[in-house]
Amino acid sequence: MLILKYLITRFTSLMPPLILPENPITLLGMLNRQQIAFFIVALLAWTFDAFDFFTVTLNIIEIATTYNKLPSDITWGITVTLMLRSVGAIIFGIVGDRFGRKWPFIVNIVFYAIVEICTGFCSTYAQFIGVRALFGIAMGGIYGNCAATALEDAPIAARGLLSGLLQQGYALGYLLAAALNLAITNNQRYRWRALFWFGGCPPLLVALWRIFLPETRAFLCVKEARKTNAFAADHQVSAVRAFLSAIRPALAQHWPIFIYLVLMMAGFNFLSHER
Template sequence: MEEVNQPPQNTLTNAAASGPESKENKAHNPWKLIMSLNRQQKMTFIAAFLGWTLDAFDYFIVILTIPYIAKEFKMEPSDITASITVTLCFRPLGAAIFGLLADRYGRRYPLMIDIILYSSMELASGFAPNFSVFIILRAIFGVAMGGEWGLGAALAMEILPPESRGLFSGILQQGYATGYLLASILHYAVIENIGWRAMFWIGSFPALLVIILRFFVPESPVWKAQHNASESTGKTWLLNTKLVLKHHWRRFIYCVLLMACFNFLSHGTQDLYPTFLKVQLGYTPAQVTILTVVANIGAIIGGTLCGYTSQLYGRKLVIIISAILTACFVPLYLLPRNLGLLMFGAFALYFCVQGAWGVVPAHLNELSPSEFRGTFPGLTYQLGNLISSSSAQIEAKLGERFKKDGSPNYGLIIAILTLIVVFSLVVLTLFSKEYKDIDFIEQAVEQSEINNEKNEKEKPDVEKNEKGEVIIENV
């Protein structure tokens, strides 16, 4: 991957600065990092966190209700998992659409439109009369889900001080686990009493987040700086996009492959797990809920701690250690038949999987070209999702084929896929660069100047001869 000119490191922003302590000391004190944020920074982060939490909440409602939807539509669970695949397949489209809008018009308004879209699709899913309608609604939901993460992560990472990026990256990404946790609790309270459709109706309330975004969250100062720098050099948004694609395509491909491994790791271990517990192990809805709650508590703790640790020891090291530990806990995650041991294994594995994921929002935004940060993190993330989109369906099909004691052997397939993905993730991460603590505003201005110089150098020198004919040199 090509180098990026890294600007000088800044201390906390004026609003966040406090006391005579050095930046390094502040990086070691998470409570001071949290308290150093001003009101606008706090509101922006809360909005981004809730947006991702409720987006994941709506997604995991399908995961938890697969057996019930299959029963009503008279289909196999592996057929219903096709709706998960479709949702994941359409996420890159949403990342591209809403990301490009965010780079052109700012982060806030595209994010508001995105939240309204996925909330309305969630409500409509609860009224689906058949599987054909249901899968169409989940495809549109996928478009909206694909847009949310990139916009929310960019807005949050751009407005926070560089020193706090690791900690809040870990917390932000665990909106995913928090959404799973909320969906699990709702599953326990609703599924046996009201039915699976009610879960989708309840899942439509995230639209209320738009009020917070509209009245309390400012536009990204980094986007404003980038926008002003582009205007001052006369570059259009379209020209910026072309320059990014021309000069950063290798990094783009690398990040897509990296995120494919990350998404295989999370979806491969989590999406079919409730079905594994219910179908293969015969656990009740109450037991499934207990296990998923414990696992997601582990995920939230792991993601937060590892995100914070990555600010101290680097993004790459934390990802690699978390991935290796994930492989170590796979047997304890799948083999025990004792509920207590299985709970410990689920807690430990989710801790490690989401520990690696806790680094992703900061790492991807730091790798992103400044002109393309509304699009780059979300699009690479969701293209990685596209590559891994069939993971649950593959596991379901292979599990149904390789039976154990007359039941689908989902556990064996989950274990094999997880170990393959861990190896791939470790190898890819070793070849990554990282730009921890890079100042986004200075990067935006400096990168705009660099791209402008490159563009000028690549323009052919044009002269005219005595007859007025154009002579092109330096082609």
């Protein structure tokens, strides 16, 4: 009887309690002006990063014709970009956790904006692949910076809604790229190159806006706490060692959730990028 009772109640006990969601307007109303500015600047940075990524996707035939290559050669540039995103995520993640959310974010935006503009100036296929590899590093770093900027200072109750809205910057970037591709690419003599030149300009304005915004309060609290930590206060400790020291307890306690999230995002990207 005990076994039967266990089998009957085990699965129902795993069901999370039903919590009715709050009105999204109410949740957004919790944000103050600074938190709204953080969210918008992060959304714009992620949107125009996606804009650049999909600019290649929308012009595969055009770019292949320019370099006298097969379309599959151009899609290799997309593959290289995606392969190096992990490298960018690690680099800018460590730098962001070590030096703050503001200036690594600004450097990351300027980095991908310059790479985007340079893509339009590539004269050879090798240059194109090299520049897209650099963009992969920049693209890998930007979402972590965007998420930290948009969510760290936001009210806890509103973070779920904001994280979902922030992720839609990826879709918004695609829609903008598709619309402006129709408006720009076939209506001037520089063809696909002009779309990259255009796409690199708005992110620079986003970076300029971020300069006038302060550091996130959450990171300032972390910075203050580090001053009382003898290990983190040692200026001779490398950024990598400080990062590993901070992340080790989190991985030890939450590694199942971490693995689950990695696999879930891998599945999302598989569905998004399969051709």
